[in-house]
Amino acid sequence: xxxxxxxxxxxxxxxxxxxxxxxxxxxxxxxxxxxxxxxxxxxxxxxxxxxxxxxxxxxxxxxxxxxxxxxxxxxxxxxxxxxxxxxxxxxxxxxxxxxxxxxxxxxxxxxxxxxxxxxxxxxxxxxxxxxxxxxxxxxxxxxxxxxxxxxxxxxxxxxxxxxxxxxxxxxxxxxxxxxxxxxxxxxxxxxxxxxxxxxxxxxxxxxxxxxxxxxxxxxxxxxxxxxxxxxxxxxxxxxxxxxxxxxxxxxxxxxxxxxxxxxxxxxxxxxxxxxxxxxxxxxxxxxxxxxxxxxxxxxxxxxxxxxxxxxxxxxxxxxxxxxxxxxxxxxxxxxxxxxxxxxxxxxxxxxxxxxxxxxxxxxxxxxxxxxxxxxxxxxxxxxxxxxxxxxxxxxxxxxxxxxxxxxxxxxxxxxxxxxxxxxxxxxxxxxxxxxxxxxxxxxxxxxxxxxxxxxxxxxxxxxxxxxxxxxxxxxxxxxxxxxxxxxxxxxxxxxxxxxxxxxxxxxxxxxxxxxxxxxxxxxxxxxxxxxxxxxxxxxxxxxxxxxxxxxxxxxxxxxxxxxxxxxxxxxxxx
Amino acid sequence: xxxxxxxxxxxxxxxxxxxxxxxxxxxxxxxxxxxxxxxxxxxxxxxxxxxxxxxxxxxxxxxxxxxxxxxxxxxxxxxxxxxxxxxxxxxxxxxxxxxxxxxxxxxxxxxxxxxxxxxxxxxxxxxxxxxxxxxxxxxxxxxxxxxxxxxxxxxxxxxxxxxxxxxxxxxxxxxxxxxxxxxxxxxxxxxxxxxxxxxxxxxxxxxxxxxxxxxxxxxxxxxxxxxxxxxxxxxxxxxxxxxxxxxxxxxxxxxxxxxxxxxxxxxxxxxxxxxxxxxxxxxxxxxxxxxxxxxxxxxxxxxxxxxxxxxxxxxxxxxxxxxxxxxxxxxxxxxxxxxxxx
Numbered sequence: 001x002x003x004x005x006x007x008x009x010x011x012x013x014x015x016x017x018x019x020x021x022x023x024x025x026x027x028x029x030x031x032x033x034x035x036x037x038x039x040x041x042x043x044x045x046x047x048x049x050x051x052x053x054x055x056x057x058x059x060x061x062x063x064x065x066x067x068x069x070x071x072x073x074x075x076x077x078x079x080x081x082x083x084x085x086x087x088x089x090x091x092x093x094x095x096x097x098x099x100x101x102x103x104x105x106x107x108x109x110x111x112x113x114x115x116x117x118x119x120x121x122x123x124x125x126x127x128x129x130x131x132x133x134x135x136x137x138x139x140x141x142x143x144x145x146x147x148x149x150x151x152x153x154x155x156x157x158x159x160x161x162x163x164x165x166x167x168x169x170x171x172x173x174x175x176x177x178x179x180x181x182x183x184x185x186x187x188x189x190x191x192x193x194x195x196x197x198x199x200x201x202x203x204x205x206x207x208x209x210x211x212x213x214x215x216x217x218x219x220x221x222x223x224x225x226x227x228x229x230x231x232x233x234x235x236x237x238x239x240x241x242x243x244x245x246x247x248x249x250x251x252x253x254x255x256x257x258x259x260x261x262x263x264x265x266x267x268x269x270x271x272x273x274x275x276x277x278x279x280x281x282x283x284x285x286x287x288x289x290x291x292x293x294x295x296x297x298x299x300x301x302x303x304x305x306x307x308x309x310x311x312x313x314x315x316x317x318x319x320x321x322x323x324x325x326x327x328x329x330x331x332x333x334x335x336x337x338x339x340x341x342x343x344x345x346x347x348x349x350x351x352x353x354x355x356x357x358x359x360x361x362x363x364x365x366x367x368x369x370x371x372x373x374x375x376x377x378x379x380x381x382x383x384x385x386x387x388x389x390x391x392x393x394x395x396x397x398x399x400x401x402x403x404x405x406x407x408x409x410x411x412x413x414x415x416x417x418x419x420x421x422x423x424x425x426x427x428x429x430x431x432x433x434x435x436x437x438x439x440x441x442x443x444x445x446x447x448x449x450x451x452x453x454x455x456x457x458x459x460x461x462x463x464x465x466x467x468x469x470x471x472x473x474x475x476x477x478x479x480x481x482x483x484x485x486x487x488x489x490x491x492x493x494x495x496x497x498x499x500x501x502x503x504x505x506x507x508x509x510x511x512x513x514x515x516x517x518x519x520x521x522x523x524x525x526x527x528x529x530x531x532x533x534x535x536x537x538x539x540x541x542x543x544x545x546x547x548x549x550x551x552x553x554x555x556x557x558x559x560x561x562x563x564x565x566x567x568x569x570x571x572x573x574x
Numbered sequence: 575x576x577x578x579x580x581x582x583x584x585x586x587x588x589x590x591x592x593x594x595x596x597x598x599x600x601x602x603x604x605x606x607x608x609x610x611x612x613x614x615x616x617x618x619x620x621x622x623x624x625x626x627x628x629x630x631x632x633x634x635x636x637x638x639x640x641x642x643x644x645x646x647x648x649x650x651x652x653x654x655x656x657x658x659x660x661x662x663x664x665x666x667x668x669x670x671x672x673x674x675x676x677x678x679x680x681x682x683x684x685x686x687x688x689x690x691x692x693x694x695x696x697x698x699x700x701x702x703x704x705x706x707x708x709x710x711x712x713x714x715x716x717x718x719x720x721x722x723x724x725x726x727x728x729x730x731x732x733x734x735x736x737x738x739x740x741x742x743x744x745x746x747x748x749x750x751x752x753x754x755x756x757x758x759x760x761x762x763x764x765x766x767x768x769x770x771x772x773x774x775x776x777x778x779x780x781x782x783x784x785x786x787x788x789x790x791x792x793x794x795x796x797x798x799x800x801x802x803x804x805x806x807x808x809x810x811x812x813x814x815x816x817x818x819x820x821x822x823x824x825x826x827x828x829x830x831x832x833x834x835x836x837x838x839x840x841x842x843x844x845x846x847x848x849x850x851x852x853x854x855x856x857x858x859x860x861x862x863x864x865x866x867x868x869x870x871x872x873x874x875x876x877x878x879x880x881x882x883x884x885x886x887x888x889x890x891x892x893x894x895x896x897x898x899x900x901x902x903x904x905x906x907x908x909x910x911x912x913x914x915x916x
Contacts (some may be wrong), residue, residue, distance in 0.1 A: 467661070478678065
């Protein structure tokens with residue numbers, strides 16, 4: 001036997017072969033990809049705000065110019081008060097609506113639930129189009145339902161129209177946060193409050209409100225950011241009322257003033273970054289609120305309460321439905337409001353701005369590819385970051401870069417991509433003007449939410465799976481494909497649907513990136529509206545919404561099937 | 575002495591400034607069942623993870639069968655591992671879980687089938703081969719995990735608190751099954767546990783650890799009957815430390831100790847015994863545990879007495895008794911002064 005003096009303490013040899021494992025290479029690739037797709041374009045964009053057209057450093061001159069130009073500074077204050085008002089209305093309505101579904105005994109809960117999500121399937125431009133049909137000069141409400149009622153005039157083009165559109169757009173987002181927050185509760189707290197003799201109002205303020213406090217904070221910030229950065233609604237119905245998002249568009253597309261566009265981009269990002277920080281904080285707090293011993297909420301009896309909530313939920317759900325029905329109706333008749341005969345002629349897009357049905361097919365293609373590629377990338381990245389044991393520092397960088405897009409408005413991503421990829425010195429310059437850059441922008445834009453969905457799903461899996469496989473000398477990708485993916489199928493399908501639906505309706509990032517011969521359906525709405533082809537825009541909106549609803553139905557069917565197949569795998573006891 | 579099969583030589587591990595392991599040396603013989611026992615945070619799990627290759631030691635070596643495996647990744651070490659959480663793949667049946675590691679290696683379909691059936695019979699679960707883990711009880715799941723760990727005929731087996739998540743009854747039963755299996759296969763096994771009863775009943779030798787260091791290595795009888803320190807005596811089983819009268823107060827000489835079951839009790843007024851009062855009587859089923867206080871020095875003593883003697887001497891609260899310490903059962907520690915805690 002060879003001699004082995006223990007006291008020598010030989011240093012541990014680090015083997016290169018071990019370091020260059022497939023998993024480590026993938027982690028490096030992951031960080032490089034995210035850096036290229038997110039970080040560098042962003043830095044490029046922000047640095048543009050500090051230089052002039054001659055590429056000279058000008059410090060804060062752009063910001064000073066911005067705030068000293070009355071029309072631009074006006075946009076900022078417009079954006080702020082519009083966002084505050086939209087947020088207040090949307091958050092209040094969504095809270096009561098979600099409360100009605102989760103805490104009262106009303107009937108038709110799943111109908112109400114799905115109705116609340118409907119606006120997610122609609123391009124925000126569509127709300128503007130519908131409002132034009134309802135309250136515009138020829139609107140059905142304006143002319144008193146074809147003369148049946150007295151005429152009714154409101155100035156829909158401008159702040160009122162924007163706020164209504166924004167509320168529709170924000171409502172489902174706030175609703176989703178509240179329905180989760182209201183579900184995370186502990187019946188034992190209500191039992192305790194009752195045994196201590198607290199009344200209903202006192203219980204609401206001492207038990208219910210504190211338990212949804214973080215959801216409330218989160219909803220306010222999410223909604224404020226979303227309306228602050230929204231482009232579709234003000235573009236569709238804003239008239240001459242300017243906001244930051246439309247300013248960027250005008251500065252960049254209209255006046256080719258890139259550095260001012262970048263300046264506005266920074267202003268646009270500030271609330272998003274604050275919201276991002278708050279959301280991270282809130283998320284950590286909320287996770288610690290539910291213990292495994294919590295018992296689910298039992299809805300107490302209350303006929304009057306149920307009746308009131310029932311009426312409220314019906315009113316809201318109809319209000320959500322009206323824009324869609326209006327759009328659908330407008331797209332199917334000959335000439336609004338003079339000839340109300342059925343016609344499919346608006347679906348023949350050959351004579352309108354844009355180029356026939358091509359933008360729609362392009363959108364389908366882009367959304368499909370985004371869904372497939374996006375889902376694979378998201379899930380693999382989340383897996384590498386969550387389940388690897390090596391390269392901790394690099395994985396943390398990867399995690400940060402993965403949730404960073406939460407703080408990035410779509411317009412900022414679109415603009416950043418112009419600056420970065422349109423540079424002839426960039427080796428990736430060739431993707432500029434192709435479908436690839438649109439898919440890439442979409443994946444980057446929507447990546448953070450699916451990434452967190454995937455991470456949550458992965459966290460639920462036993463962290464020893466990887467170790468067990470390693471001890472059995474099974475390569476990690478085999479366990480990934482045979483165990484991790486099948487176990488996470490519900491999350492994977494959800495991610496794919498999220499990517500698809502959002503890619504179908506988005507305007508903000510891709511409005512800068514689509515080329516003249518590659519237009520997208522949602523973007524073509526902007527062109528059609530600009531050109532006055534409102535009926536065609538309504539028809540295109542209908543196509544988008546119908547597609548998304550079909551995708552959603554397919555999603556539900558797949559999910560049902562997956563759930564049935566995986567029922568035997570679910571642990572009931574643990 | 576024969577050459578050790580699995581040898582841990584001078585292993586140190588620090589995370590930043592925190593020392594998780596200090597200069598650990600353990601020699602494990604082939605076919606031996608070793609328990610790493612200690613309170614939580616003593617470094618026993620870190621040591622197991624180092625043996626598995628999931629952590630790298632800061633210093634030192636791990637030798638298996640004369641081969642230095644310190645720098646080998648887990649996949650090249652040929653061991654089987656069982657976790658507290660079972661870590662069975664929920665989407666695979668019991669059979670598929672066991673077959674998982676065999677597939678993609680140089681086994682034919684028939685060989686795989688034979689091997690899987692063999693180990694499933696070994697753990698008595700052949701009849702449940704097509705169940706998913708969620709359809710099995712905790713004990714059954716852990717047996718499948720065990721089957722999965724041994725089906726690749728590993729060089730050694732690592733068990734990380736394998737019984738902690740189970741009910742008391744199931745735990746005792748599985749304890750026996752694991753020992754039986756280990757004996758039958760003759761596989762070198764290292765088990766981590768914080769349960770001293772588990773260690774005493776299962777191990778060939780116990781490695782008692784505390785604060786990143788090995789305190790004592792020995793057979794269960796050795797660590798129980800001849801603990802080398804007050805810590806080991808106190809951690810394994812119950813113990814009475816006898817106060818040195820001269821010191822009294824808070825600082826005492828803790829170099830004499832005796833187990834509760836070795837103290838002899840007789841009726842009051844015995845010539846050789848020390849007088850004491852019964853302060854508390856605790857019924858333990860098979861025996862009574864008494865808390866006594868000596869009349870002279872006020873020392874507290876825990877004594878286990880059979881039901882028979884308890885009834886015979888009518889030992890109830892405030893009863894007077896005589897206590898004797900049999901000299902051959904006294905435990906002596908090398909002189910060590912320590913501060914008595916609360």
